Amino acid sequence: MIVRLISGDTPRSPILTALLVLILTCLAGAPFIFEGVRALDTAARICIFILLVASYDLLLGYTGIVSFAHTMFFGIGAYGVALASTHMGRGFDALLVGSVSGALAAIVLALLIGLFSLRVRAIFFAMITLAVASAVAVLVSQFSNITGGEDGLTYKIPRVLTSANRMGEVMGVKFTGKILNYYLIFVCSLVLFLTLLRIVNSPFGRVLQAIRENDFRAEAIGYRVVWYRTAATCLSAATAALAGSLFAIWLRYVGPDTTLSFEIMLDILLMVVIGGMGTMYGAVLGAVLFVLAQTYLQNLMGAASHATEALPLIPELVDPDRWLMWLGILFVLSVYFFPTGIVGRLRRQRAT
Amino acid sequence: MTQILLETDALTVRFGGHVAVDAVTCKFPAGELTAIVGPNGAGKTTYFNLISGQIAASAGTVTLKGQDITRLGVAERCRRGLGRAFQLTNLFPNLSVLENLRLVIQARKHQGFGLFTMADSHTELTAEASGILERVRLDTQKDQLVSELSHGDQRKLEVAMLIGLDPLVYMFDEPTAGMSVDEAPVILDLIAEIKADTSRTVLLVEHKLDVIRTLADRIIVLHNGALAADGPPAEVMASAVVQEAYMGKELDHV
Amino acid sequence: MSAAPDHRPTFADVSLAERLDKAMPFLLIPILVVLGFFAIGAPSSWLTLTVSGLAMGMMIFIMASGLTLVFGLMDVINFGHGAFVSVGAFVGVSVLIAFGDWTGATSLLLNMSAVFLAVVAAMTVTGALGWVFERVIVKPVYGAHLKQILVTVGGLIVIEQLIHVIWGPDEIFINRPEMLKGAITFAGAAMEKYRLLAVGVGAVLFIVMRMILRRTKIGLIVRAGVENGPMVEALGYRLRMVFVGVFIAGSALAGLGGVMWGLYQEVITAGMGERMMVLVFIVAIIGGLGSVEGAFIGALLVGLLQNYVAFLEPKLALVSNIALMTAILMWRPQGMLPVVKAK
Amino acid sequence: EIRIAHVYGKTGPFEAYAAQSHNGLKLGLEYATGGTMEINGEKIVIIEKDTQLKPDIGRAQLEEAYGDDDAHIAVGPVSSGVALAMLPVAEEYERVLIVEPAVADSITGANWNPYIFRTGRNSSQDAIANAVALGGENVTIATLAQDYAFGRDGVVAFKEALEGTGATLAHEEYVPTDTTDFTAAAERIFNAMGEVEGEKKLFIIWAGGGNPMSKINAMEPSRFGVEIATGGNILAALKAYKELPGMEGATYYYYEIPQNPVNDWLVKTHFERFDSPPDFFTAGGMASGIAIVEAIKKAGGAEDTDALIAAMEGLTWETPKGAMTFRPEDHQAMQSMYHFRTELQDGKDYGVPVLVREIGMDEMKIPVRNQ
Amino acid sequence: MSDPILTLKNVYTDIAQYHILQGVDLEVPRGEVTMLLGRNGVGKTTTLKTIMGQWTAKSGEILYNGQEMKRLPVSARARAGIGFVPEDMGIFSDLTVEENMLLGASSGPLDPKRKEWLLGAFPALGTFWNSEAGNLSGGQKQMLSIARAMAEDRELYLIDEPTKGLAPAIIATMANALRELKAQGRSILLVEQNFSVARALGDSAVVMDDGSVIWTGAMAELAENKDLQENLMGLSMEAH
Ligand SMILES: Nc1ncnc2c1ncn2[C@@H]1O[C@H](COP(=O)(O)OP(=O)(O)OP(=O)(O)O)[C@@H](O)[C@H]1O
Ligand SMILES: Nc1ncnc2c1ncn2[C@@H]1O[C@H](COP(=O)(O)OP(=O)(O)OP(=O)(O)O)[C@@H](O)[C@H]1O
Ligand SMILES: [Mg+2]
């Protein structure tokens, strides 16, 4: 049963299995296991990023397409919900309409971009998506009467999903709409993640892998590579858009910086690479690690700089204000230490 | 008269000014093995590329079973029955041997767009793939990654994939190149077996004359892109053009 | 010795259209300038826009030249290039501030000496930084684009943060040397003096780079080394040294670009180089990887087009670069004058 | 104890502004409590939160400040985008958020809620002050602004305010935010202004990087009789004003302009502590610090948010910029602005803004837009 | 004859965790063609790569002109006068034929006389002098690889299966070119599957099996003796 649920794609490493179970448990019980708004926010963010990174892995790890436009699709989903909620008023219908139309818009755009990949080389395609994504970000800030420009959009979601909705106590924790909202996100992410897992283990997924390995030969044995690439791009875009919708529901705010920026694109890239490309489970580990680091690194550094106060130079380097520098170092080191990602490393360990 | 499976009519390609294949007109009937010989750079591989669609023709047509396929893409031609093995091995290196072959059979059965079934639940593909691997004696290595295979085994897989595709037209480009004396016979036997099927046709590019002598029903000679000779092996091998342009003087007499 | 039997392949004539197609990239700029003239109408505006567009193109070229070596030839996607531009600007500006007397004097000689010193200092520092960068960050990831992106972005962040540590978080304003302020007016058109300097520097750089790459085997060694490093070594070349050298040269050129750009902007921030990266990549791509001529033409096209479009329809200025890149890649998928084929 | 959370972009592109704002806040609290850092015997605790200049993080940090750290009042942030994302959190947690120094009109406009106060100036105040400073009979003005909400709103407010002054607006030019070459924009402006008679001014509204002023100046607008004008800025940016002696405009703060005891203390203390004059955002930070202390004193404690709001509405308090008042309708602090002219002074490597005239808060009709 | 130009003594080479060469001993006499023979996968290519330095010898001695080379980097060995034609040809496919040849002459410009000589042997290269090497036919690439190694005068040439993919006529001219090199006093270590080429060119022969040398002697002796061939290489080479 469980094996069918994960489409026969077992983790193939005891440590990895343990980690995944741990993560799943923590996320499933987050409101009850951890205290405070920060923790819940982090858990929600992790769920959403797992989904987002997994959808990118479908593109990068399985199909071998390097695209920098992934945040664009994420943003489209987020703006879909935001715009629907602004214009239709708060309500579940707005969330639904927003998510669906966001996903559809993402598919249409992905189709256009996918067709573009017909003509240009992989690395140029990457650069084109980079340029397109930055152009979209600029356009969003330009059409400020629709999108709220740089300032973004703030809107309301159904009251049932906000902390104003108090539903009594469960296991000593005040069960509010916010927790309900969290579970909405958790369940949606889980279902979509399992769907992605099924897709990469389907006959279609195998063709994608073949294309990644050798697109020339894939074409020569009768697969129309462009169609598959386009289909993968569309699927991945639609999933990213849905992740964006969830993010919008959680945050109740969208803006170019939170959904469209190149920085997020790089974060996604890093999560895929740290986790392990082409493994799906890598997305889980990468997202968990990175979001945790992003959230708590600064606090950690604060503590470290406090502890090293007496020493020369060191407190300055671990000053919380320099956390970006350590993030940069993290970028470099993670590529060194996990050339095949954490999942690759764990699986190899078992093999030898 | 047997059916003409493949036909090229005045097939030409130019690279800049260089005419690499020059108006080659040729018919390939079913049940025959045609060897294509010619000096280096004569256009043999390019001729294959034109037939299988890897490069676009500047002029002329390719006809498969009476249908003009000149404007079709590589994948489409393959789906209609043109199968090709490559001069340099050209596989999916980080997938297993079995998976390589399953992909081929899956392609033939048009199952690539199955999104929500599990690939491993398609046992009929696995069964057929295993059968073919046994025929080329690769069944013991079927779970190994292709990149871990030895050169000779990769060549065998190359042939196995063409068999899995089960095309109407088989095209081999120097299948035994770099293969040692004890490995080559396995491949040659397989080719002979395919040739025995009268609904198929085989095209073979080779430089080794003894291979050609044993297998070919007919030889065509390409020279500077053009068709220089076409006929039964003995006749073609004896012709002055082939002697002079292709074989040169026998090594031992230099 | 006995010659092999000679096979003369058949050669047909190359048509005029094909020959014209080859020369086309070089004709684009004159064509654009003429089109601009008719679209703009007012000759003085057209002259101003054309000269300043060309000058802007030159400055972009200076920044892109290093990338043409590192990205185009060596096939390394180096986002750190942006950080080198910034470092170059900060070092150069620090020198200029230190030589405030020289830059403040109304003597062209003193002014230019100060600028020259700033350029030398900036190129030395960024070159050295490039050396460290290559050894520590880039060396393990040759040939792996994705990892290059990640590690060089990591490097970019670290260098930008170090700029904050060393020079503080404030943006630094700098005034140009006295003699480079203001403009020369000619036929109703104003041409900034500084831009004329940029034209000179860009042109000299272009010629020198072209000569070095034409006359020496360095370009060949790098291109061959990217494709098959062990073979290049087996032919007797010390590939590592060549790679390191080229990387240092590319970084030093980024430093030069930084000084030029900083003096143009008259305000420098740690993120200034990063912001130019997309544009610089666009130039390297539309020019064709590894091609100095291509990058040169590409940069001038970008500069001119930006100015013309911004004058005619400011709203479109935003997308003019991307439209240009898309159009050129549709026309020539490998860029205008590719020396290296994109993978 | 009284917990005050400063939620601001400590790291990221506006690091410099953030530091100023934070120093200002601390100095303000110190000044208003007479150095004790206690109000009615309760200790003030400052909690710092870094938004990293990202709206989603800002929002999470504010939630954490209110929810986990139980802060009574929050102050910040630098960026308008981040501020807008934070506004609903204040409403949800029913705690006061003092916005400083983000400027977007909509913070105290369309997106306002009763828990929001702003000590910083808003875009309208800037625009209107500049209109008052620049406008006059027989004056023709062209504007150059960034093509996004901040720029366009600024021009709209400026245009409205200009109507009363007798000046005419001849041309509006918008360029993309990341523009580095202003030749085309300048040519368009010169073409539009060339024929016009009388006094001609080009008003530049620009935020963040890029430096259109000196670039356009290098194209010698004087050929067409056009003078450049712009608002005030941080000290570092005033270097660019050196090229433009005599230029006029309106500014929010320059440390030598306001003459009052609070500013005297600020300048003196700042020189002592940091060996530099207080800057643009230091003054604002200090104003918010003093406002907090005054409000808590008036409300008799920080626990009861409703009381705090009631105390703050209409509150008038002393700041480095003189008296400010939170107007009850939208909680925007009304304050003076300064009409300046740049001068070159010995020993200063920047164009010094010298006071021409203080524009009092009554002189500027700042629209209320939160209905 | 003087001392051998190249001597391998008890060389061991590992690739990853596999032990490939297990004590190779061989000598290349100065001014002679030495054939390196053996079935597929016995380690011939690995031996050449170990000499060139592309694989590192774990132990043993590699003496070139009497000097130990084991510690030298690849490029230094090449500069010491070793030319190399690898099994996979190592063509720089993005470069033109001309540029490939220029790189072949690593210590200076391409000598016009030498160029003429090589184009005489391989006229196809002259025809496609300015074309991209990647577009050449399989056999033409092989010719380029050989010509590139000879673009400059080297003392010792290591050549790995140069005849694969070549048409018979070209094989003959290539053999001639190698003979001319030998006549100029150059030494050659040649790996070859085509026995008639081996017989026509070889002075001495070294036969490998399973990572070590199992027979060394005169080529003529091996060519005469069919039983010996069958013993050493599994099959009589004449048969194929
Ligand atoms: N893409 C291409 N661009 C330019 N020229 C090409 C291209 N492909 C092939 N050629 C040229 O066409 C000619 C024929 O090449 P082809 O590979 O067909 O030869 P071949 O007969 O297979 O030779 P070989 O026996 O050496 O493999 C060669 O001269 C080659 O240089
Ligand atoms: N990169 C590698 N990794 C692992 N094993 C290798 C590698 N390269 C070669 N081998 C193994 O080393 C052994 C010797 O290979 P080598 O290429 O030297 O043989 P060879 O004698 O040149 O054969 P051939 O005649 O086929 O060229 C083979 O068994 C091969 O499988
Ligand atoms: Mg061929």
Ligand SMILES: [Mg+2]
């Ligand atoms: Mg070998």
